[in-house]
Amino acid sequence: MMQLIRGFRDILPGESAHWQAIEEAARRLFADFGFQEIRIPLLEKTALFARSIGEDTDIVEKEMYTFEDRKGDLITLRPEATASVVRAYIQHKLYAGDPFHKLFTIGPMFRRERPQKGRYRQFYQINAEVFGTDSPLIDAQLVYILMTLLGRLGVSGVQAHVNSLGCPVCRPDFKAALMVFALGRSAALCADCLRRKEKNPLRLLDCKVPSCREAMAQAPEMGTYLCPDCREHFQRFLSALSRLNVPHVPDSRLVRGLDYYTRSTFEIQTHVPGAQNAIAGGGRYDGLVKALGGPDIPATGFAIGLDRLAEIVKKDSQSAPGRPDVFIAALGGKSREKAFEWACRLGEKGIFAEMDFGDRGLKAQMKRAGKLDARYVIIIGESELSTETAVLRDMAAARQEDVPFSLLLGTVIERIGNPH
């Protein structure tokens, strides 16, 4: 049997409704807050991701779908959206005139990781990016938007974890201090952490191995190393969240894996069991626009993992196709042709008319009409053809009447339009 590629998935009709609900809620919310949609390509030059995400990150080192095209250029299926949005912002000089832009995009990303619950190799994200201000108020607004969206979707028990990663002025000092501290504890660290302390010392802070946690318990905290500007920025971020009554917990262990993050960083976590408890995350990336060849414009944004969110939003009930307004039960070929014509005409008028295309008995067709929960059934067979009169049955009332063909569609439209 042909099977789909490992780590990829089909979103079947019963589930797609949940996805639509989330996407519609997000679009409405973005409109409410003045965001505009930007649509970006799935493929970019590999160098874009290598430069923005960071050469030494796992994403770039071993998780990207990278290919050579026919010309020999290296291209990559996007592992995240921010790099592309920034590229587009720069390329089309969206900063000219007014650098302030609020953008969102929804679509699939690709990472070649080991599949796991809520994690696929093609996964979907809703991304928001705000360019042109370094205000912590905007960071707070992004968190507020995230919480509002989750609230509108009926997701409860979520918490915003927030932190500040500092800036190019103060972060190097912190990294150095962290490295020195880790060096003193080398004996107690796991193999992964020994590797981390060279490449990405910040990650030492969120290792899950108990012995590492213990060893790092007294590690220096970013908070104490923040420069005055960053310290004030973080305070304003926190107080804005408090003013908005957003439940949030400062979490000095919250670090992000991508190199481009600066200052405010946040993650929305659920209390669901399992390791995949983060459903959205983001933060400020003030240096990225410049690093990718644009002007020195600050920016901030978030990403929501749609796969996990859909899993949470999914109600126990599977969504079903809508109930037909009318089911047309036809007996015999001639009748079926008539039924088919009626079904099409009714559909054109916005009335959902279902019918059976096989050659089945009336009982079977009535059964099907009942199963589909059709409001009315039209019955047409030999005798109806000869008298040019169809039977129109109200299923709930279990009453039926004869209606001349010439009046049938009008009668149905009237009944559906004005029930009773």
Added chain:
RNA sequence: GUGGGUGUAGCUCAGUUGGCAGAGCACCGGGUUGUGGCCCCGGUUGUCGUGGGUUCAAGUCCCAUCACUCACCCCA
């Protein structure tokens, strides 16, 4: 990439020390020559994930492989 678990009907799952592949739901037909839901009767549905091996005999034991799943790494 690393480690554990699981693959039997469309779905949820039974299947004994190796001995004719099952149940419920769903689906189809009948009970009513052309009238739904409830009920009753009957029927269909399988590469037992795939490929090899052991055996008189494999869903069952062994090996490999693929997929799913959980955790790690990492991340949304």
